[in-house]
Amino acid sequence: MSSEESPQITRRTTRLSAANSENAVDSSKSCALKPLSVNDLLYGNSPISLEELISSFPGRRGQIIELMSLLGPVNSPMFPTFVYGGSSTGKTSIVLNIFRHLRRPFVYASCITCYSPRILFESILNQLMLHRKSDSNGYSSIKRCDKPSDFVNLLREALSGVIGTLQGNAEKAGSKKAARWPNGKMVYLIFDSLNLVKEWEKSSTILPFLFNLYDILRMPEVGLIFISNNSLDTYYADTGFVEPFPFHFPDYSEDDLRQILLKHQVNKNLYSSFLDVVLRPFCRITRRVNELSTALLPLFKKYCEPLGDLGAVPNEDMKRKLYGHLQRHIAPSLNETFRVSAGLTSGASRSKDNERKGIVKKLEACTSSNELDFHMSTSAKFLLISAFLASRNPATLDASFFDSTGGSDNRKRKRKSSAKSLEQKETAEQELLMKGPGTFPLERLLAIFQCLTSVAEYSPDVEGQGNRATMGDSGYIGSHVLLQLSSLCNANFITKGGSCPLEGSTRYRSNVSEDMVLKVARSVKFPLSKYLYRR
Amino acid sequence: MGLKNPAEQAVILLRSRLCNPNFIFTLFSDSPDSNYSKLKYIISSSVTESCNNSVLLLGPRGCGKLAVLELVLEDLLREFPDMISVIKLNGLLHSDDNCALKEIARQLCLEHQLAFSKMASSDENSQFLIAMLRECGLAHKTVLFVLDEFDLFAQGKQRLLYSLLDAMQSVTSQAVVIGVSCRLDADQLLEKRVRSRFSHRKLLFLPPSREDLQRLLEHALLLPSGSDLPHEFVANFNSKLLNIFADKKFKDIMDTVFNTDSTFKQVLTFLFSALCHLDLKRGFLSVENFKDALSNIQRQPKLECLKDCSILELYILVCMKRLEVREHETCNFNSIMKEYKSIHDSFQTTDYYARDVCRRAFEHLLRRELISFLDNRGHGHSIEFRPVKLLISWQELYQGLKSYGSCPAILYKLVERETTT
Numbered sequence: 001m002s003s004e005e006s007p008q009i010t011r012r013t014t015r016l017s018a019a020n021s022e023n024a025v026d027s028s029k030s031c032a033l034k035p036l037s038v039n040d041l042l043y044g045n046s047p048i049s050l051e052e053l054i055s056s057f058p059g060r061r062g063q064i065i066e067l068m069s070l071l072g073p074v075n076s077p078m079f080p081t082f083v084y085g086g087s088s089t090g091k092t093s094i095v096l097n098i099f100r101h102l103r104r105p106f107v108y109a110s111c112i113t114c115y116s117p118r119i120l121f122e123s124i125l126n127q128l129m130l131h132r133k134s135d136s137n138g139y140s141s142i143k144r145c146d147k148p149s150d151f152v153n154l155l156r157e158a159l160s161g162v163i164g165t166l167q168g169n170a171e172k173a174g175s176k177k178a179a180r181w182p183n184g185k186m187v188y189l190i191f192d193s194l195n196l197v198k199e200w201e202k203s204s205t206i207l208p209f210l211f212n213l214y215d216i217l218r219m220p221e222v223g224l225i226f227i228s229n230n231s232l233d234t235y236y237a238d239t240g241f242v243e244p245f246p247f248h249f250p251d252y253s254e255d256d257l258r259q260i261l262l263k264h265q266v267n268k269n270l271y272s273s274f275l276d277v278v279l280r281p282f283c284r285i286t287r288r289v290n291e292l293s294t295a296l297l298p299l300f301k302k303y304c305e306p307l308g309d310l311g312a313v314p315n316e317d318m319k320r321k322l323y324g325h326l327q328r329h330i331a332p333s334l335n336e337t338f339r340v341s342a343g344l345t346s347g348a349s350r351s352k353d354n355e356r357k358g359i360v361k362k363l364e365a366c367t368s369s370n371e372l373d374f375h376m377s378t379s380a381k382f383l384l385i386s387a388f389l390a391s392r393n394p395a396t397l398d399a400s401f402f403d404s405t406g407g408s409d410n411r412k413r414k415r416k417s418s419a420k421s422l423e424q425k426e427t428a429e430q431e432l433l434m435k436g437p438g439t440f441p442l443e444r445l446l447a448i449f450q451c452l453t454s455v456a457e458y459s460p461d462v463e464g465q466g467n468r469a470t471m472g473d474s475g476y477i478g479s480h481v482l483l484q485l486s487s488l489c490n491a492n493f494i495t496k497g498g499s500c501p502l503e504g505s506t507r508y509r510s511n512v513s514e515d516m517v518l519k520v521a522r523s524v525k526f527p528l529s530k531y532l533y534r535r
Numbered sequence: 536m537g538l539k540n541p542a543e544q545a546v547i548l549l550r551s552r553l554c555n556p557n558f559i560f561t562l563f564s565d566s567p568d569s570n571y572s573k574l575k576y577i578i579s580s581s582v583t584e585s586c587n588n589s590v591l592l593l594g595p596r597g598c599g600k601l602a603v604l605e606l607v608l609e610d611l612l613r614e615f616p617d618m619i620s621v622i623k624l625n626g627l628l629h630s631d632d633n634c635a636l637k638e639i640a641r642q643l644c645l646e647h648q649l650a651f652s653k654m655a656s657s658d659e660n661s662q663f664l665i666a667m668l669r670e671c672g673l674a675h676k677t678v679l680f681v682l683d684e685f686d687l688f689a690q691g692k693q694r695l696l697y698s699l700l701d702a703m704q705s706v707t708s709q710a711v712v713i714g715v716s717c718r719l720d721a722d723q724l725l726e727k728r729v730r731s732r733f734s735h736r737k738l739l740f741l742p743p744s745r746e747d748l749q750r751l752l753e754h755a756l757l758l759p760s761g762s763d764l765p766h767e768f769v770a771n772f773n774s775k776l777l778n779i780f781a782d783k784k785f786k787d788i789m790d791t792v793f794n795t796d797s798t799f800k801q802v803l804t805f806l807f808s809a810l811c812h813l814d815l816k817r818g819f820l821s822v823e824n825f826k827d828a829l830s831n832i833q834r835q836p837k838l839e840c841l842k843d844c845s846i847l848e849l850y851i852l853v854c855m856k857r858l859e860v861r862e863h864e865t866c867n868f869n870s871i872m873k874e875y876k877s878i879h880d881s882f883q884t885t886d887y888y889a890r891d892v893c894r895r896a897f898e899h900l901l902r903r904e905l906i907s908f909l910d911n912r913g914h915g916h917s918i919e920f921r922p923v924k925l926l927i928s929w930q931e932l933y934q935g936l937k938s939y940g941s942c943p944a945i946l947y948k949l950v951e952r953e954t955t956t
Contacts, residue, residue: 069811076547077554079807084836086843086903149628149638209627215601216625220554231836234904239686239717240596245804246834251843284846284886285896335889433869436920495917511917 036130038165041105042182043096053101057094058263059256063249068098070247071223074184080214080224080242084231085249088290091227092192094249105166105182110192117206118146124189125151128158148209152216162187163221186221189213194228198235208241215242251287254279260289261296269313274303277323281330285337295337302329372519380484381520382456385528386449387494387510388517391437393533395444401531402451439497439507442485449481456526541768542818545758546810552755553807556602557609559799562754563599563747564606570738575607577736581711582615582677587703589712589733591685594740596717597800601683603740604713608679620646620671621679626687632694636660639680643667661698668708677709685714689724696725700732742797748789751799752780755806756820768818775819788825795833805832837927840903841935846943847888847896849936850875852905853949855925856932865909865922868897882945894918 054061070081083091092110099106107127114120122141126133131142145151166185191210197203209216214224224244232246252260258275265271278299282292303326304310307318314322376384393401488494489508497509521528552558564571574590581588592600611619622642629635637653640660644651647667655663671678680699682688688696703710712733714721725733743751756776758769779785792805808828813820844852854874858866872890879887898918900906909922927935933950936942 066811072550072811073543073547073815076550078550079554079804147628147631147634149634152628153641205627205630212627216628220551229902230904231834231840233836239684242596242800245808246831246836248834248836248839250839285888285892286845286847286899287843288899335892337888337892338895339891430870433873434865434867434920434922436867436916497916509916 036132038105038130038162038169039181040130041107041127041162041187042100042103043106044100047103048097048101050101053097056097057090058259059252060090060094060249063247064094064098067094067247068102070245071098071102071104074102074104075186077186077220078223080211080226080244081247082226082228082232082244083247083249084228086251086288087229088288089249089251091249095190095225095227099188103183104186104188105162105184106188106190108190108192111196112193115196116200117148117202121145121148121151121154125154125158128155128162128187148206152213156217156219159187159217159219159222163219186223188223188225190225190227192227194226195230195234204237207235208237208239211241211244252289254283254287257283257287257289257292261293267311267313270304270307270310271300273314273319273322274300274326276319277326278303278330281334282337285334291338295333299326299329299333302326372516372523376520377484378524379453379481380488381524382452382526383445383449383481383484383488384493384510384512385517385521385524385526386445386452387440387488387508388437388512388514389531390440390445390448390508391510393531394438395440397533398444398448401533402448437510439509441505441507445485445508446481452526456524540815540818541764542813542815544764545768545772545818546813546815548758548762548764549756549810550807553803553810556599557606559751559755559803560599560602560606562750563743564603570740571603571607573738574603575610578607578611578679578711578713579614581709582611582618585675585677585709587708587710588736589700589703589714590736590738591714591716591722592738592740593716593719593721595742595798597798598740598742599799600715600740604681604715608681618675619677619679621681623681624683624688626682626684630684630687630690632692633657633660635688635695636664639664664698665702665706668702668710669706671710672706672708675709677711680710680712682712682714685716686718686721686724688714689721693726693729696729697732700729704732743799743802745793748793748797748802749780751802752789752806755803772819775821779820779822779825782822784822785825788822788829791829792832801832805829808832837905837931838935838938840905841927841932842939844900844903844905844935845896846886846941847893848900849939849942849946850878850886851893851897851900852925852927852932853936853946854878855906855923856929856950859925865924867922868894868919871897878945878949884943884945886943 048056054064057064067081067083070078072078083095085091096108107124109120109123109127111120114123122143122145125131125143125145126141129142133139133141143154145154163185166182166187169181170185194207194210197207197210200206210226214222226244231248232243235241258272258279261275261279262268262271274296278296282295286292303322306322306325312318389401485494489496493510493512494508495511497507518528560571563569566572570592574592577588577590592604594600608619608621612621620643622639624635624638629638636657637655637660640655640663641651643649643664668678699710699712702708703712718724719739722730722733722735722737757773758764760766760769762769792802795801805825805828808831809820809824812824812827814824841849841852851871854871855866858870858874863870872893875887875893878884897906901908901923905927906923906925909924929950936946936950
């Protein structure tokens with residue numbers, strides 16, 4: 001501890017600051033990073049040839065050639081281009097690799113990382129002015145810029161600077177170093193994920209501004225490329241904007257997907273026979289490469305289970321056997337296509353146990369095990385149940401459900417259901433489907449929670465894990481309950497609805513499905529059905 | 536640096552022509568009743584007669600308003616050197632008054648080699664502006680204010696417009712205010728006090744006629760004989776191009792382009808696309824290049840989007856369409872799931888997937904903007920309860936299903952049936 005080591009320092013130094021002061025000496029001695037130059041506006045260290053480019057993107061030969069013809073020969077001006085297509089279709093990587101192949105300098109800004117106009121503008125200016133954020137300048141940008149008018153002025157300056165350097169390079173061409181220099185005198189600006197700009201506050205001015213940027217700048221040495229998920233017609237503006245040249249990346253077809261998935265496999269024959277069986281049903285759900293590859297991974301492991309040698313080339317007989325082994329797993333796995341498993345190891349061991357017992361997992365069992373697969377404290381579980389009941393039951397019935405005997409022993413006597421009441425039940429069900437869970441104020445939630453926990457205390461069935469002490473007396477709601485509430489809100493189990501216009505207090509809404517609450521109630525042995533209002 | 540392929544050089548030359556609006560519009564500046572001559576007359580007369588003036592250039596986007604203005608300004612700067620200074624403002628950038636005043640001050644300082652201070656307040660900037668106007672007026676220099684996207688300046692309190700036009704009237708100044716807008720009613724947006732100070736001179740810019748289009752084609756694409764391209768290549772290229780222009784198929788293509796959208800911007804985009812398709816090995820344009828260009832600019836984005844959907848997503852769209860036809864006012868994910876289940880129960884489809892999978896497909900559709908939430912404020916509700924609406928029509932959905940390829944027949948039946956009931 002620093003305060004013990006150096007007792008003559010009167011001010012207490014924390015451990016963190018002491019550690020930092022040691023490191024600060026080291027960093028100044030460490031070699032400073034090289035200053036950036038125009039050569040750093042290229043992508044990748046080594047250039048690639050056209051054949052390499054096309055072979056690394058199966059199924060995209062047409063798009064690559066067309067995009068290269070749009071960019072044109074070196075030093076030819078271009079109209080701003082708008083590249084659009086679905087997710088994970090390769091737009092960004094193809095554009096960047098085309099620039100790597102052509103060795104032309106560009107500036108890249110993605111609207112995912114640059115989430116506000118100021119960050120977007122400063123990122124582009126930093127790259128153009130060859131400024132690197134480092135410790136010496138306090139990780140600040142080279143210029144502060146948050147208005148489009150400042151951005152245009154600074155951009156003009158920066159672009160003229162870069163273009164001047166490139167023209168100087170072009171005149172010195174022929175020296176040995178020229179091989180590593182960028183080609184041509186044009187600079188390209190690439191704006192990625194443009195569809196996210198629609199959700200910004202000032203999107204109604206920023207979007208037309210970006211599309212009109214080429215006309216505002218009036219510099220033929222600048223090329224603009226926009227990449228987006230959605231087509232141009234989803235970018236509506238009041239008075240319109242100058243439309244860039246649209247370029248579409250269609251989603252991959254099944255054959256392309258097969259080539260892409262086969263690309264990095266060790267045993268291509270085995271995987272190809274696997275895909276013969278599995279690709280078509282999965283393509284009916286989704287054709288995105290990222291989702292397919294994660295969904296097919298566990299299934300492939302299962303496919304290879306009976307094989308002793310993973311490098312084997314399967315013949316027809318083996319293929320049939322493997323298919324027979326896999327078949328009953330395909331349908332349940334389709335229903336788990338998008339599932340991100342919480343604990344991969346525990347799931348795997350669990351399945352091994354089941355295999356040993358010879359249980360075939362059926363569809364229902366797969367999707368809804370009777371246990372929660374994450375841990376919650378007991379008071380959080382009761383809070384969740386109270387929230388669900390508060391959302392589900394109408395407030396007027398609280399008194400009858402939650403009276404001092406801790407539950408409604410006197411249920412409504414069942415009347416014979418006439419046709420009219422059946423109809424009413426149906427419409428009520430429809431309403432429930434449409435409207436969703438109701439809102440409740442905080443006081444109601446806490447009142448129900450108090451009632452439920454007092455019941456739980458007196459009931460002998462509650463899991464006694466020493467939690468009774470923490471729940472306290474029936475009249476005391478500790479602050480830990482309110483903390484639990486805020487963590488439940490953060491986990492999206494409870495959301496804050498709008499505030500009631502008369503009272504002004506915030507109202508909450510429970511977001512969990514009935515299945516989950518049943519699981520939770522089962523885990524604390526709480527009789528949920530007694531408290532649910534059924535119409 | 537070896538000799539470039541002459542085709543490549545030609546392509547670079549033509550592309551720089553198409554991307555340079557000044558080149559294109561010099562063609563239309565010769566006739567006396569063109570907008571070019573009228574505009575030139577207005578501005579030059581106010582320069583020579585030392586008076587104030589204001590004019591509005593109106594017309595749809597891509598019809599050459601700014602390009603013609605640039606040509607006029609270039610010519611006037613050559614004719615009257617040192618008598619004109621130009622200040623350019625853009626509504627997208629400078630609609631905020633403080634921003635605009637700062638920009639005006641900056642450009643004035645730049646022009647007259649004065650030191651510009653970024654820290655000046657907007658009061659100081661406006662006083663500077665008035666002082667400069669007075670000085671320029673006394674020195675018989677005209678200040679031209681070009682206000683692009685004029686309708687954006689007319690939003691809010693219009694303080695900048697008022698101060699400019701007021702200064703023109705009260706101070707001994709020589710200024711011309713040129714507003715450029717794509718809204719044909721831009722002058723109706725002005726406040727009463729601003730409109731009274733504005734002369735109601737308007738120049739209308741229209742898309743070209745068919746004959747003008749033909750002249751434009753030849754002007755833009757025929758290679759000039761004076762360039763440093765080999766003479767034989769130029770002659771070959773031009774003769775082949777003239778043959779194409781006379782071809783009937785080409786005339787049909789041009790008619791299609793003219794009928795859909797005949798603004799200059801669209802035609803230039805079409806020519807640019809045709810140039811991109813030029814086969815560099817052959818070196819000449821052909822009718823196929825123009826056909827490819829036509830399909831490039833005539834896109835059907837919603838159809839393309841539908842072709843990219845997976846079969847489960849198509850099911851969800853068809854369910855929504857059926858709910859819409861049955862006149863349910865709003866539908867949300869739960870009601871769609873109910874419909875999905877009922878389809879499965881009645882037709883025994885093979886495509887019945889779990890709720891989680893369907894919810895993810897639903898989110899994909901939201902991302903593609905084929906469906907959207909009805910209101911943007913309902914963030915408190917979970918995704919299953921928020922009402923959604925379809926953003927495509929029945930015809931688009933039907934066309935999309937037809938061109939899908941491996942669409943299950945049940946979906947056709949479902950969509951067709953709903954139209955007859």
